[in-house]
Amino acid sequence: MSFAPASRWHWPRPSRLSLAVLRRNFLVWRKTAATTVLGDVLDPMVVLLALGYGLGKLLPAIEGVPYITFLAAGSICMGTLYGASFEATYSAFSRLQVQRTWEGMLNTPLSLDDVLWAEILWAATKAFKSGVAILLVVLLFDISRQPTLAWIPFVLMLAGLTFAALAIIVTALAKGYDFFMYYFTLVMTPMVFLSGVFFPVNQLPAGLAAVMQCLPLAPAINLIRPLVLGQLPAQPMLYVAQLAVTAALAIWLASVLMHRRLLR
Amino acid sequence: MSVAAQSVASAPAVWVQGLFKRFGEKAIVEGLSFRIQPGECYGLLGPNGAGKTTTLRALLGLTPFDAGQLEVLGFPVPRQSRQARARIGVVPQLDNLDPDFTVEENLLVFGRYFGLSDRQVRARIPALLDFAALSGKRAARINELSGGMKRRLTLARALVNGPDLIVLDEPTTGLDPQARHLVWERLRELLARGKTILLTTHFMDEAERLCGRLGVIDHGSMVAEGAPRELIAQHLEPYVVEVYGDGAMQWLDAHRGELPARVEISGETVFCYAAAPEPVVRALQGHHDLRYLQRPANLEDLFLRLTGRGMREEA
Numbered sequence: 407m408s409f410a411p412a413s414r415w416h417w418p419r420p421s422r423l424s425l426a427v428l429r430r431n432f433l434v435w436r437k438t439a440a441t442t443v444l445g446d447v448l449d450p451m452v453v454l455l456a457l458g459y460g461l462g463k464l465l466p467a468i469e470g471v472p473y474i475t476f477l478a479a480g481s482i483c484m485g486t487l488y489g490a491s492f493e494a495t496y497s498a499f500s501r502l503q504v505q506r507t508w509e510g511m512l513n514t515p516l517s518l519d520d521v522l523w524a525e526i527l528w529a530a531t532k533a534f535k536s537g538v539a540i541l542l543v544v545l546l547f548d549i550s551r552q553p554t555l556a557w558i559p560f561v562l563m564l565a566g567l568t569f570a571a572l573a574i575i576v577t578a579l580a581k582g583y584d585f586f587m588y589y590f591t592l593v594m595t596p597m598v599f600l601s602g603v604f605f606p607v608n609q610l611p612a613g614l615a616a617v618m619q620c621l622p623l624a625p626a627i628n629l630i631r632p633l634v635l636g637q638l639p640a641q642p643m644l645y646v647a648q649l650a651v652t653a654a655l656a657i658w659l660a661s662v663l664m665h666r667r668l669l670r
Numbered sequence: 671m672s673v674a675a676q677s678v679a680s681a682p683a684v685w686v687q688g689l690f691k692r693f694g695e696k697a698i699v700e701g702l703s704f705r706i707q708p709g710e711c712y713g714l715l716g717p718n719g720a721g722k723t724t725t726l727r728a729l730l731g732l733t734p735f736d737a738g739q740l741e742v743l744g745f746p747v748p749r750q751s752r753q754a755r756a757r758i759g760v761v762p763q764l765d766n767l768d769p770d771f772t773v774e775e776n777l778l779v780f781g782r783y784f785g786l787s788d789r790q791v792r793a794r795i796p797a798l799l800d801f802a803a804l805s806g807k808r809a810a811r812i813n814e815l816s817g818g819m820k821r822r823l824t825l826a827r828a829l830v831n832g833p834d835l836i837v838l839d840e841p842t843t844g845l846d847p848q849a850r851h852l853v854w855e856r857l858r859e860l861l862a863r864g865k866t867i868l869l870t871t872h873f874m875d876e877a878e879r880l881c882g883r884l885g886v887i888d889h890g891s892m893v894a895e896g897a898p899r900e901l902i903a904q905h906l907e908p909y910v911v912e913v914y915g916d917g918a919m920q921w922l923d924a925h926r927g928e929l930p931a932r933v934e935i936s937g938e939t940v941f942c943y944a945a946a947p948e949p950v951v952r953a954l955q956g957h958h959d960l961r962y963l964q965r966p967a968n969l970e971d972l973f974l975r976l977t978g979r980g981m982r983e984e985a
Contacts, residue, residue: 426782433779434770506766512732513760514783514831515752669732670693 414665417658420523423516427524428531430507435532442532447539450485454478454540457604458549469606471635478549479631480603482540483623486562487569489536491594494529494573495586501525502577512668522664526570526657533566534559544634552636561633561646565626568649571656572622578663602627622652681744683708683835683866684729689738691724691890698724699735700890706883708834711857711867713881715874715969717977721890722870723763726839729868730755743834756784759828761838765820769812773804773823776812777830784831794830801856802826818849825856836860838869842876854879874969884969888977898969905975906967907932907943911950914939915960925953936974943967 435442458474458481468476501507511521541558544550576589600610601623607615618624625645632639639645684706691699699721706712714722727733729742731751740747745754768776777798781791799805802822807815815823821841828836841857842850857880861867871877877884878898886894886901894901911931913921918940922933931944942950947964954962 423783423785426779426785429782430768430779433775434768437770505769506762506764507768509762510766510768510780511783513730513755513758513762514780515756515785516783517752669734 414662414669416661418519418522418661420520421517424520424524424527427511427516427521428528431524431528443539447485447536450481450488450536450540451543453484454481454543455547474549475634476606476631477604478540478544479627479634482537482544482558482562482630482634483565483626484598484603485540486533486537486566486626487594487598487623490529490533490566490569491573491590493532494525494570495577495580495589496583498525498529498574498577499580499583499586503580508668518664518668519661522574522661523657526567526574526660529570529573530563530566533569534562537562537566550634550636552634554633554636554638557633558630561626561629564646564649564653565622565629568622568626568653568656571653571660574660575656575663578660578667597621597623602631622649625649682706682741683710683743684712684868685739685741686725686729687739689725689728689735689740691721691728691733691735698890699728702738702887702891704885704892704895706866706868708866709861709864710883711861711869711881713877713884714868714870714887715872715877715884715973716870716887717872720887720977722887723839725887726837726868726870729837730758730760756831757834759831759833759836761821761824761828761836761841763839763843765824767812767820767823767827772809772811773799773815774808776823777827780827781830786831791830794832798826798829801829801859803852816849818845818852821845821849821853822856825853829860833865835866835868838867840870840872842871842873850876872973874973878969886973886976893976894972902967902969902972906971907945908967909944909947910965910967910971911942911944911947911954912939912963912965913942913954913960914962915957917957917959921954921957921960929953934974941971943971 454474454477458477462473462477465473467473508521512518538559541555541562545555573589576586580586597618600614600618601607601621602618603623607618607624610618625648629639629642629645682705684704686705687703689699689702690697702721702725704712714725716722724733728735729740729747731748731754734748742751742754743757745751747754768779771779774795777795778788778791781794782788796805799808802819802825804819804823804826807819812820812823825841838857842853845853854876857867861880867880869880881898883897884895884901885892894905896904918938922935922940926933929942929944930946930949931942934941934943944950951962951964954960
């Protein structure tokens with residue numbers, strides 16, 4: 407008779423206990439909040455204000471709006487992407503491998519599904535917080551005060567989940583911190599530069615633009631940019647579905663890889 | 671007490687039947703079987719790579735296995751391993767305390783993983799800290815603790831759920847002698863309270879002091895099992911004379927025929943296992959280049975006898 411505990415190919419299902427993992431991460435965050443807020447929020451904010459006001463002065467209106475207003479949507483998405491990615495790679499890897507926090511958790515009634523979901527949701531929460539912080543900067547500096555901004559937090563919840571799930575796949579494959587350089591350099595940086603954060607994607611060759619539309623930063627920008635400009639997105643459900651499907655696939659793949667890594 | 675409760679009370683705390691586990695082509699555990707009664711301290715002994723840690727992981731439901739049946743505290747594993755883990759306390763080989771938290775926060779946060787309320791855990795913390803002799807370190811950060819203190823905190827943390835079974839993977843590896851004795855004393859106290867203990871170790875004095883019964887495993891299967899003294903009596907002559915020094919090998923060549931002892935050589939030392947040590951000691955008279963030690967056979971001899979003296983590549 408052979409037996410595998412809940413085959414690694416299953417869809418991960420968390421129990422109520424995963425809240426205890428979220429609370430653990432929150433307690434750590436509360437102790438170090440000041441420094442993490444600096445890193446998560448200040449970087450994209452500086453980019454937005456420096457490029458927006460500095461470079462923006464030299465540029466004509468883009469798609470009919472000042473450059474900083476165009477850039478605002480991209481900055482919000484970029485902040486969300488980086489917030490999720492740092493937490494779900496470097497920080498999660500510390501807990502998984504370096505501090506062996508996950509090992510301790512798995513010796514309790516917590517399952518790997520609980521721990522994985524909690525980590526993804528935690529990274530999504532931090533992503534949300536980073537995105538909303540830049541949204542507040544946009545409001546504060548009167549870059550946009552359209553009522554449609556109220557929709558943005560909902561988009562950020564979903565986008566944060568997607569970015570977090572993708573990053574945790576990389577963590578499941580990582581042997582050391584160096585590995586994350588590949589993700590940041592080969593995936594995130596091109597995605598940020600080619601998905602319409604800094605300039606409209608119609609400036610790109612059509613083939614490349616089409617490829618970038620498949621990556622998850624594009625639908626987030628496609629949703630948020632019109633909302634910053636006071637419009638509703640043309641095909642909202644399409645982009646929401648693209649983010650949701652990417653998130654679901656990523657969560658499942660992360661679960662498979664984490665089970666292979668830890669419960670072998 | 672109901673009939674069902676009685677049968678649970680007399681059921682083994684741990685029951686392993688025909689466990690097989692391989693990684694790829696390599697067999698790690700090959701048909702291992704043993705059982706541990708409630709209140710017993712059972713030691714799994716074996717060289718590095720013998721399958722000890724893999725067996726513990728299987729018991730906790732943390733590794734799929736190829737064949738066999740496991741039951742822990744009456745719960746079939748892995749099917750009900752979550753329920754089993756709720757009644758188990760685990761002390762891992764390497765400390766995995768949360769470095770961002772204080773001593774007290776480590777216990778509180780870990781208790782939540784068992785679904786305990788903060789009130790429940792806080793009520794237990796003073797007794798746990800007292801047990802670990804860490805009451806004065808309640809608010810200390812983990813990096814302020816010594817290795818021995820960390821181990822004791824890890825042990826206290828393993829008790830936060832009031833477990834029936836405590837599983838320790840090499841609990842005193844890397845500790846200094848004082849810290850080790852303190853951990854042993856705590857473990858004996860847990861036994862006195864009726865807890866069941868399963869530990870792995872390759873310290874023979876640890877096994878001899880703590881364990882009522884031992885299972886010696888090598889290459890994934892059981893090579894001997896029983897009480898430490900019984901095992902020694904069963905497999906070894908009662909006395910050992912260790913002979914070492916520059917002329918040890920020449921001495922052996924000269925006396926091999928007349929020694930009423932079974933001789934084993936390990937490195938530069940000649941081990942003479944004998945029913946009576948006197949004839950061996952007589953044969954040593956006048957050899958001033960030799961030193962010798964006469965002693966009763968111990969677990970270390972048994973361990974080497976059963977698992978071999980050779981250096982292992984994978985070790």
